[in-house]
Amino acid sequence: MAKMRVYEYAKERNVSSKEVLTKLGELKIEVTNHMSTLTDETKKNLDKVFAPSKDETSKPKANKTKTTKKGDHVRKGKQNNQNQKRNQNQGGQRPQRQQKPTPEKITFSGSLTVAELAEKLNKDSSEIIKKLMSLGVMATKNQDLDADSIELICGEFNVEVEEEVVVDETDLDVYINEEDAPENLQIRPSVVTIMGHVDHGKTTLLDTIRKTKVTEGEAGGITQHIGAYQVEENGKPITFLDTPGHAAFTSMRSRGAQVTDIAIIVVAADDGVMPQTVEAINHAKAAEVPIIVAVNKMDKEGANPDRVKQELMEYELVPEEFGGETIFVHLSAVKGEGIDDLLEMIVLVSEVEEFKANPNRAATGTVIEAQLDKGRGSVATLLVQNGTLNVGDSLVVGNTFGRVRAMVNDIGRRVKTAPPSTPVEITGLSDVPEAGDRFVVFEDEKKARSVGEARQQRKIVENRGDNTKVSLDDLFEQIKQGEMKEINVIIKADVQGSAEALASSLQQIDVEGVKVKIIHKGAGAVTESDVILASASNAIVVGFNVRPEPNAKRTAETEKVDIRLHRIIYKVMEEIEAAMKGMLDPEFEEKVIGQAEVRETFKVSKVGTIAGSYVIDGKITRNSSIRLIRDGVVQTEGEIDALKRYKDDVKEVDKGYECGITIKNFNDIKEGDIIEAYVMEEIKRT
Numbered sequence: 294m295a296k297m298r299v300y301e302y303a304k305e306r307n308v309s310s311k312e313v314l315t316k317l318g319e320l321k322i323e324v325t326n327h328m329s330t331l332t333d334e335t336k337k338n339l340d341k342v343f344a345p346s347k348d349e350t351s352k353p354k355a356n357k358t359k360t361t362k363k364g365d366h367v368r369k370g371k372q373n374n375q376n377q378k379r380n381q382n383q384g385g386q387r388p389q390r391q392q393k394p395t396p397e398k399i400t401f402s403g404s405l406t407v408a409e410l411a412e413k414l415n416k417d418s419s420e421i422i423k424k425l426m427s428l429g430v431m432a433t434k435n436q437d438l439d440a441d442s443i444e445l446i447c448g449e450f451n452v453e454v455e456e457e458v459v460v461d462e463t464d465l466d467v468y469i470n471e472e473d474a475p476e477n478l479q480i481r482p483s484v485v486t487i488m489g490h491v492d493h494g495k496t497t498l499l500d501t502i503r504k505t506k507v508t509e510g511e512a513g514g515i516t517q518h519i520g521a522y523q524v525e526e527n528g529k530p531i532t533f534l535d536t537p538g539h540a541a542f543t544s545m546r547s548r549g550a551q552v553t554d555i556a557i558i559v560v561a562a563d564d565g566v567m568p569q570t571v572e573a574i575n576h577a578k579a580a581e582v583p584i585i586v587a588v589n590k591m592d593k594e595g596a597n598p599d600r601v602k603q604e605l606m607e608y609e610l611v612p613e614e615f616g617g618e619t620i621f622v623h624l625s626a627v628k629g630e631g632i633d634d635l636l637e638m639i640v641l642v643s644e645v646e647e648f649k650a651n652p653n654r655a656a657t658g659t660v661i662e663a664q665l666d667k668g669r670g671s672v673a674t675l676l677v678q679n680g681t682l683n684v685g686d687s688l689v690v691g692n693t694f695g696r697v698r699a700m701v702n703d704i705g706r707r708v709k710t711a712p713p714s715t716p717v718e719i720t721g722l723s724d725v726p727e728a729g730d731r732f733v734v735f736e737d738e739k740k741a742r743s744v745g746e747a748r749q750q751r752k753i754v755e756n757r758g759d760n761t762k763v764s765l766d767d768l769f770e771q772i773k774q775g776e777m778k779e780i781n782v783i784i785k786a787d788v789q790g791s792a793e794a795l796a797s798s799l800q801q802i803d804v805e806g807v808k809v810k811i812i813h814k815g816a817g818a819v820t821e822s823d824v825i826l827a828s829a830s831n832a833i834v835v836g837f838n839v840r841p842e843p844n845a846k847r848t849a850e851t852e853k854v855d856i857r858l859h860r861i862i863y864k865v866m867e868e869i870e871a872a873m874k875g876m877l878d879p880e881f882e883e884k885v886i887g888q889a890e891v892r893e894t895f896k897v898s899k900v901g902t903i904a905g906s907y908v909i910d911g912k913i914t915r916n917s918s919i920r921l922i923r924d925g926v927v928q929t930e931g932e933i934d935a936l937k938r939y940k941d942d943v944k945e946v947d948k949g950y951e952c953g954i955t956i957k958n959f960n961d962i963k964e965g966d967i968i969e970a971y972v973m974e975e976i977k978r979t
């Protein structure tokens with residue numbers, strides 16, 4: 294048997310190379326790409342899947358690839374027949390290209406190599422290479438051509454081209470984004486999240502709403518926490534997500550799930566707008582959801598709702614009485630006052646926004662929370678966002694799958710169905726999904742299983758999160774490819790004034806029509822919440838005179854968020870501008886090698902202040918540069934003067950050991966300070 298490459302095999306079987314590659318992956322047969330050759334044995338294995346059964350030769354195979362062009366479905370049947378005829382005529386031999394006429398039309402998906410294009414056009418590769426040369430492109434036989442080049446070459450031969458969009462069946466978005474005909478859509482309850490500053494009353498408000506509303510009419514109704522609950526106002530249901538705070542809200546969004554329709558920002562009337570109020574506003578704005586302001590603690594003596602309104606105007610939340618459109622509701626969550634007003638306003642906003650879904654389709658939605666229960670196995674609270682979920686449905690949830698064994702609603706009742714915007718707790722999944730994972734119900738159990746298993750497999754292979762996040766290093770590439778018109782930036786600075794100054798300076802940079810958009814700015818260390826917001830908004834975090842908190846650093850690593858730390862405004866500007874122009878000089882990058890905590894200080898005349906320190910992470914080396922951090926703010930950057938263990942000078946001190954550190958020309962060291970050691974490392978480009 295002649296040697297055959299993956300793409301040739303795919304062609305012969307009239308499936309895409311990608312499908313064959315996926316199958317090979319499933320069969321655990323290693324190949325590099327579509328140009329790899331197949332052994333006879335591999336071919337036989339593949340034939341079990343791809344070879345048409347004898348009585349089916351004229352029927353197109355159950356197609357895994359959908360082909361679309363400008364929204365139209367392209368039929369492949371004709372091409373199938375042609376291929377089959379050709380195979381029959383020539384007994385499976387490779388066609389004699391020279392003798393075949395140039396086709397009128399070709400189709401392709403993604404890209405083609407020069408050789409593949411030549412084959413499709415019934416030409417010799419050398420002919421294509423020559424054409425490319427005449428167009429100023431030097432290419433070899435095995436080089437990939439993008440869609441534009443393929444179109445260009447085909448134009449030269451007067452051949453029509455059609456690009457097939459290959460649909461990845463394991464991508465849940467494909468099902469979630471399937472559009473419903475407008476006539477099938479019906480009004481659904483809104484899904485509400487409560488956010489705001491610490492202690493402003495988020496939890497109390499959620500509890501009060503639940504207590505006064507959920508249990509009404511439920512004689513002895515058991516309310517259980519499943520992560521979300523539903524209440525009714527004038528016969529209109531509203532769904533509340535039971536995890537207050539913007540971290541949960543945004544971490545879901547960073548995973549691609551937008552569950553909230555309306556954000557309630559709680560502000561205590563006696564405290565006013567605080568840093569986390571601003572964060573919450575920015576999170577809601579970034580998610581583009583309508584905001585209702587709940588001015589809470591109105592029962593308190595110092596309550597000053599007017600001040601809250603004044604302060605919020607700065608964030609473009611202007612009440613109607615001042616000519617704006619933002620709804621403000623006065624509340625006392627503790628006394629239960631104003632709750633009905635708030636619910637009424639939520640209903641009002643819902644009516645204006647007209648949140649809709651199609652209850653008559655297979656359900657899709659998002660995991661609100663999930664855990665492993667000793668008795669029941671994997672237990673997950675799902676929010677149905679479209680369709681209706683039924684007991685017995687087969688579904689894929691994130692990277693796991695299963696069948697809905699039992700379903701319980703927010704008041705602990707067993708239910709058989711869950712329409713859109715309903716939270717339900719289900720059992721029956723093979724594994725525990727993560728909050729923010731999406732789910733899709735499949736009519737066909739086998740399909741749910743195969744998609745679920747493929748996703749599970751893929752998760753094992755590729756670590757979660759692809760590299761689509763922006764980093765300054767690849768910014769220019771994305772700008773060039775037209776993928777980026779705005780660069781989202783989050784600024785954290787030592788004081789609010791510097792954050793403001795930096796924001797306005799950055800916004801003035803205008804390179805080739807690309808603008809800087811400030812998603813959030815504030816004072817203080819870079820927090821995990823900043824990183825999650827950056828991840829959800831595809832933003833870069835700029836820390837000015839501040840450092841990331843340890844968990845922010847960890848999250849940035851897993852979420853692949855780029856954090857840039859600076860001490861001089863023009864350096865930040867220079868760096869961002871250079872990146873936008875593609876001139877970033879990435880030769881050296883700072884690498885933090887360790888941190889030591891100052892436990893005690895000793896003042897010694899002649900020597901200065903000695904920091905009796907304990908290495909809490911990595912190591913401190915004699916030659917490293919250091920910075921001194923106090924409460925997340927950088928006090929100084931400099932060099933180590935002496936590094937000692939007891940009385941001896943040492944080259945380095947590892948984690949878990951004590952040491953004495955003095956900093957060159959710097960003595961203002963205090964207990965609790967962190968000494969961070971770093972080195973400049975050359976970036977190795979691949």
Ligand SMILES: Nc1nc2c(ncn2[C@@H]2O[C@H](COP(=O)(O)OP(=O)(O)OP(=O)(O)O)[C@@H](O)[C@H]2O)c(=O)[nH]1
Pocket residue numbers: 489490491492493494495496497498537589590591592593624625626627628
């Ligand atoms: N007087 C008064 N106190 C309130 C009101 N709402 C909440 N509180 C009190 O404020 C404190 C904080 O309320 P929480 O509901 O825990 O606030 P939170 O925003 O959920 O706080 P975190 O969960 O820490 O972010 C509690 O002692 C509440 O009793 C109110 O309307 N009036």
